[in-house]
Amino acid sequence: MDVWGVEERYVVLAYLMRMNVDVMWLDIVRLAAFLEESGVKKNDTVAVFTTNSPEMYVIILALSKLSAVAGLVNINLRGTSPFAEPNITDLPR
DSSP states (O other): OEETTEEHHHHHHHHHHHOOHHHHHHHHHHHHHHHHHTTOOTTOEEEEOOOSSHHHHHHHHHHHHTTOEEEEOOTTOOSOOTTSOOOGGGSOO
16 A cells, blocks of 8 residues: 555654654644544544554544544455444344
């Protein structure tokens, strides 16, 4: 997968190389401020649709800072799966 014309693994590696606690905390605070401005508030559930990466943890921690819940979406499920949630239109009435 390409991100800005660069393979994703190199983008993640570059992020990890520059990441330290201070940088990560700044990212968390900035994202939390953005989410709050976007209307996310305490006890909201926000779907997180992303790969397993350092950014995922920043997103989860930013939501936690706002006391919101991160609903992780499994991006690896393809087609039907015994673990997939049923389609709401398939539920009995």
